[in-house]
Amino acid sequence: MKVVLTAWGSRGDVEPLTGLAVALQKLEVEVRLCVPADDEFTDLLASLDLPLVPLGPTAKSVVSGSTPPAERAFQLARELVAARFETLSAAAADGYDAIVATGLMPAGARDVADKFGLHYVLATFHLAGLPSQRFRPGARPGTPSSAAETDLKVLWEQDAQRVNGLYQEAVNQHRADLGMPPVDNVRDYVLTDRPWLAADPTLCPSEGMTELDVVQTGAWIRHDSRPLPDELQSFLDAGEPPVYVGLGSMAAYAPKSTAPAAIEAIRARGRRVVVARGWAGLDAVDDADDCLVIGTVNHQALFPRMAAIVHHGGAGTTTAAARAGVPQVIVPLIADQPYWAGRVVDLGIGAAHQGKEPTPASVSASLDVALADETQVRARAVAEKVRGDGAMVAAELLVKEMSERR
Missing domain, CATH: 3.40.50.2000 (Glycogen Phosphorylase B;)
Structure with a gap:
């Protein structure tokens, strides 16, 4: 055949x-x-x-x-x-x-x-x-x-x-x-x-x-057995789980405020940041060693190492985050993304970002939900059901x- x-x-x-x-x-x-x-x-x-x-x-x-x-x-x-x-x-x-x-x-x-x-x-x-x-x-x-x-x-x-x-x-x-x-x-x-x-x-x-x-x-x-890049592996091993920020292929729709707002909100909590550059071209705001910018990597290996995952709400990224048992914050921009944001909220495994232009305050409000103990417990429970x-x-x-x- x-x-x-x-x-x-x-x-x-x-x-x-x-x-x-x-x-x-x-x-x-x-x-x-x-x-x-x-x-x-x-x-x-x-x-x-x-x-x-x-x-x-x-x-x-x-x-x-x-x-x-x-x-x-x-x-x-x-x-x-x-x-x-x-x-x-x-x-x-x-x-x-x-x-x-x-x-x-x-x-x-x-x-x-x-x-x-x-x-x-x-x-x-x-x-x-x-x-x-x-x-x-x-x-x-x-x-x-x-x-x-x-x-x-x-x-x-x-x-x-x-x-x-x-x-x-x-x-x-x-x-x-x-x-x-x-x-x-x-x-x-x-x-x-x-x-x-x-x-x-x-x-x-x-x-x-x-x-x-x-x-x-x-x-x-598809089971992905690719190892993480050495630099990323070393970054993860050097401290507590960071927060992931990425907007995938949203080059034409990604608000320019996304990375700066997210980095400021995450740092305010004493957390480190992994920024996925993606087609959206996200980048760091300075050279501080608490933030690492990465290219395309194995999400199956990376996401379980995160404290939370901030992303655009594509079907694949939402599923990968849910399988990892890690809370997520969806910043919905187009197409099916508002649907996935709603499902994450309904399931109690994360938050839907409010507003189209992320600010430190709006990202922080979403992280309040995602990093709450009950959300983390629920994310782990739902992960066991995702086939x-x-x-x-x-x-x-x-x-x-x-x-x-x-």
Whole structure:
């Protein structure tokens, strides 16, 4: 069996695919990953001996470019549709049996699967994009819904129209080139009636949240055995657990006040700081030896060594922090991040930062909650419930479905 795994996005979109890829390889399935060829992803896949086929522009060039991502959205949508039709059609010609698509709305993936008779799975790492009568759709480029509109059915219909505005023309042009009829609703066609939810059920319960027949596999986590860099290891060994501060790939959205405000608030408590530079470009404010700036490292090894984890609230970082049993402070900026902030609060394992511009006072208020004894106890208790077998659950299900299809 041969499977294509495809996503376009940041580390949070690509790294889970490596977990699924490794699990599939254990089941003797051949895997190809079609993802953006950012240096970070190229190095990661090479270290795992996973083949990478570049898909679209690099993610960092989009989120860190001079043009804000929202202004480039329509152009990027056309580029990604074209890239998916090209790269996934090539995979179909190479005898692949299935496509698993995730990340930024993967319009084009199911079209290729349908054209060439491949099994298709749409996977998501959160619930935010699935039509629901329980919550409003998130923001997308295009004409926004009225703030006064409260009918969820209307709001989700308008969400589908925005997706069509981004992708429909390009999708239907490529479908016509392949002799396929047009698609009326790109969003629902991409999602299918049975999407997979690659998120832990304790952190992201799905029952009753959407009318779709969601298959919850659990989060796709790959065991990471990489050691921490020597400098970081020495820093950790030199004192009490520090507080981590990082905003991941949020280059275009990270408030400039984040690192200075967080460092001041953490130092005021007599704590040391680990700042993850990330695509957001966070940095130290001085040369003091109580603060260390790091690049990309193994979160599975680092997070259990922290006193608290201050981050943007991506699905992967939230899950990694929860698995580590360490309290977290989420500074939600876009997309699914407010959802994860709410879940952290509901579970009692951390705090949601209040306000869009962090200040020493606002960060300190969040740390009051995160560093409280009861929060630490609760974080350790929830960690015991977060499962680590989601990737294998998904891999076994995929093999079963492909076998039945054959």
